[in-house]
Amino acid sequence: MKSSARAVVIGGGVVGASVLYHLAKIGWRDVLLLEKSELTSGSTWHAAGGMHTFNGEANISRLQKYTIDLYREIEAASGQSCGLHPNGGLMLAATPGELDSLKLICSRARYLGMETEMIPLAEACRLNPLIDPGYFIGALWRADGGHCDPSGTTHAYVKAARALGAQAERFTRVLALTARRDGSWDVVTDKGTVHAEHVVNCAGLWARDVGHMVGIELPVLAMEHHYLITEDLPELEGRDREIVNTTDYSGEIYLRQERGGALIGTYESNGVVWSPVKTPDEFSMQLLPEDFERLAPYFEVGFRHFPALGRVGIRKAVNGPFTFAPDGNPLIGPVRGVRNFWVACAVMAGFSQGGGIGLMLSRWMAENDPGQDIISMDVARFGAFATPKYTSLKVPENYSRRFRLAYPNEELTAARPVRRSPIYERLKAAGAVMGANFALEQALWFAPPGVAGAETPTYRRSEAFPIVRAECRAVRSAVGLYETTNYGKYEVTGRGARAWLDRVFASRIPKPGRFALAPMLNPAGRIVGDLSIACLADDRFLIVGSGFAEEFHLRWFSSSDPPPDVFLRSAASTLCGFSIAGPRSRELLQKLVRLDLSAGAFKL
Numbered sequence: 001m002k003s004s005a006r007a008v009v010i011g012g013g014v015v016g017a018s019v020l021y022h023l024a025k026i027g028w029r030d031v032l033l034l035e036k037s038e039l040t041s042g043s044t045w046h047a048a049g050g051m052h053t054f055n056g057e058a059n060i061s062r063l064q065k066y067t068i069d070l071y072r073e074i075e076a077a078s079g080q081s082c083g084l085h086p087n088g089g090l091m092l093a094a095t096p097g098e099l100d101s102l103k104l105i106c107s108r109a110r111y112l113g114m115e116t117e118m119i120p121l122a123e124a125c126r127l128n129p130l131i132d133p134g135y136f137i138g139a140l141w142r143a144d145g146g147h148c149d150p151s152g153t154t155h156a157y158v159k160a161a162r163a164l165g166a167q168a169e170r171f172t173r174v175l176a177l178t179a180r181r182d183g184s185w186d187v188v189t190d191k192g193t194v195h196a197e198h199v200v201n202c203a204g205l206w207a208r209d210v211g212h213m214v215g216i217e218l219p220v221l222a223m224e225h226h227y228l229i230t231e232d233l234p235e236l237e238g239r240d241r242e243i244v245n246t247t248d249y250s251g252e253i254y255l256r257q258e259r260g261g262a263l264i265g266t267y268e269s270n271g272v273v274w275s276p277v278k279t280p281d282e283f284s285m286q287l288l289p290e291d292f293e294r295l296a297p298y299f300e301v302g303f304r305h306f307p308a309l310g311r312v313g314i315r316k317a318v319n320g321p322f323t324f325a326p327d328g329n330p331l332i333g334p335v336r337g338v339r340n341f342w343v344a345c346a347v348m349a350g351f352s353q354g355g356g357i358g359l360m361l362s363r364w365m366a367e368n369d370p371g372q373d374i375i376s377m378d379v380a381r382f383g384a385f386a387t388p389k390y391t392s393l394k395v396p397e398n399y400s401r402r403f404r405l406a407y408p409n410e411e412l413t414a415a416r417p418v419r420r421s422p423i424y425e426r427l428k429a430a431g432a433v434m435g436a437n438f439a440l441e442q443a444l445w446f447a448p449p450g451v452a453g454a455e456t457p458t459y460r461r462s463e464a465f466p467i468v469r470a471e472c473r474a475v476r477s478a479v480g481l482y483e484t485t486n487y488g489k490y491e492v493t494g495r496g497a498r499a500w501l502d503r504v505f506a507s508r509i510p511k512p513g514r515f516a517l518a519p520m521l522n523p524a525g526r527i528v529g530d531l532s533i534a535c536l537a538d539d540r541f542l543i544v545g546s547g548f549a550e551e552f553h554l555r556w557f558s559s560s561d562p563p564p565d566v567f568l569r570s571a572a573s574t575l576c577g578f579s580i581a582g583p584r585s586r587e588l589l590q591k592l593v594r595l596d597l598s599a600g601a602f603k604l
Contacts, residue, residue: 002167008194009200010202011201012035012158013040013044014350015350016200016204018355019361020158020161021158022355022361029165032196033168036173038170042205043350044150045150045151049149051144051145052145053112059373064349065114067355068355071156077160078159080159084149087243087244088144089144090128090246091140091246091249092124092250093137094137094249094250098138099138102140103118116144123141124139128255129236129308130233131305132307135251177199177213185197199342200361201342201343202343203345204347205323209278211343216335217386218345218379219331221391222274222321222324223273224288226268229317232260233262233312236257236262237260243262251266251302252266252268253301253302264299267399271396273392273395289319331343332360333370344357380551389415393415396414397414409462415439418441420440421441421483431449431451433446484578486547489572490557493541497540498538500566505531506518506521509541511535514603518533520556532545550570
């Protein structure tokens with residue numbers, strides 16, 4: 001094994017293999033992958049291998065499209081088959097709400113240039129003759145669905161990476177990570193120490209434990225996941241092509257063909273957390289005991305909706321662990337405060353997203369920019385609030401909703417409240433309906449006396465619409481007060497503060513007593529943040545921006561090399577605030593202060 005590398009990738013699942021390939025492809029040939037067991041061990045080897053482009057985030061959909069298209073490239077580069085089955089996909093609706101969801105998905109996919117359409121149930125049954133049409137009212141077909149061979153795909157990535165000069169070592173356990181003063185790392189293994197400029201945590205089930213090696217707590221947790229493989233189905237005999245991969249929203253079931261039978265899986269509402277504290281070192285390519293009693297109600301629904309499945313036996317049952325972040329999206333990117341340490345973990349949909357994640361992370365490492373907005377995957381979307389307790393409550397909630405509809409303005413309830421402002425109870429007493437932003441409770445709208453403070457999830461206008469309309473009209477025509485505690489707030493002080501801020505922001509830094517809008521750009525000219533700066537004194541500034549992006553902006557500030565005479569700290573937990581808005585806001589504020597607030601006297 002080599003003793004030094006530009007980057008060491010920890011973990012030989014599909015994500016680690018993709019990162020290795022993309023780093024080599026972008027020109028970093030001196031890269032090394034370390035896998036403690038065999039390639040694919042952990043979660044990859046027992047995955048169902050499904051692939052699709054559907055995602056609620058447009059940029060993630062594009063990354064998933066890139067991933068699927070990439071498989072032909074790595075097959076050609078490696079000579080290794082990915083075992084592709086590009087048979088398309090079906091999504092079934094049983095209720096009007098589900099049908100609305102499918103129409104929305106269809107419109108979004110067409111906007112992104114993907115081949116998809118709403119089809120009659122008769123056509124859906126032709127594509128998948130296992131469907132009982134009596135349970136459904138509509139269907140969405142998409143051309144990009146299918147599945148691949150998890151082992152073949154992972155090995156294709158690694159073989160293609162090796163052809164470019166990268167290396168991969170199996171049966172090499174990482175024991176410790178030691179940071180050097182220059183930001184590089186000593187990666188201590190059971191076969192020796194590797195000095196690396198960068199370390200990438202792609203350790204999957206062990207990502208949390210690798211994080212502990214560098215003193216961080218990644219919000220990631222494993223859940224048990226079951227699927228069944230049936231015996232051969234007579235309905236599939238003699239077909240010239242496989243049935244399309246099928247998702248049944250109401251049954252919370254996914255289904256695809258597996259040889260002459262079917263593979264059927266579910267994301268149950270009473271999911272079970274696996275190994276909540278530490279992943280066993282000896283775990284590798286094992287499965288977990290099946291729990292048919294707990295899963296029976298879900299598979300019984302599947303057997304009703306796809307009745308042919310109930311007429312044959314079960315050939316194989318699979319129960320294996322997969323890792324999730326609290327919101328179900330991957331954790332990708334650099335970690336604030338830990339130089340040259342990167343993560344790419346909690347990737348539940350590895351065969352839909354793995355290629356795109358490798359592409360984004362390699363760009364990020366080589367060019368300091370992933371190339372597009374992937375904030376919904378960025379590890380910085382979680383802050384210190386994402387404790388193990390928080391993660392243990394949110395991950396099962398997300399798992400149980402895997403095949404449930406996600407509605408606009410829907411607020412989830414697990415692990416709340418976490419952060420509250422000093423006026424939280426007063427807001428609640430005034431009828432506030434609360435949401436959470438970066439785990440901080442905030443008022444969304446106020447229920448009038450006698451009106452329930454709840455909003456029924458819908459794709460149409462909810463019962464909250466007329467109330468919110470009245471609130472907006474009041475502010476636009478008169479004056480309103482709202483809390484701004486949920487904004488990100490940063491204090492920058494010191495003799496060199498102004499000069500440093502002038503370098504960080506693409507705007508003029510205001511004079512003492514003034515306030516200014518201030519965009520923050522990366523070297524490519526892309527917007528990193530849209531913030532506001534208040535100059536409190538020549539050497540003291542207050543910066544205000546998005547509360548959701550607080551950790552993201554702190555990471556950018558920290559990476560912008562503040563000099564020794566500049567001091568930066570987050571004031572998000574120490575400063576609260578209010579905003580008075582509307583055409584009569586000046587009139588209201590004037591009643592509260594002695595300062596002259598006339599247009600000529602009061603300038604920001």
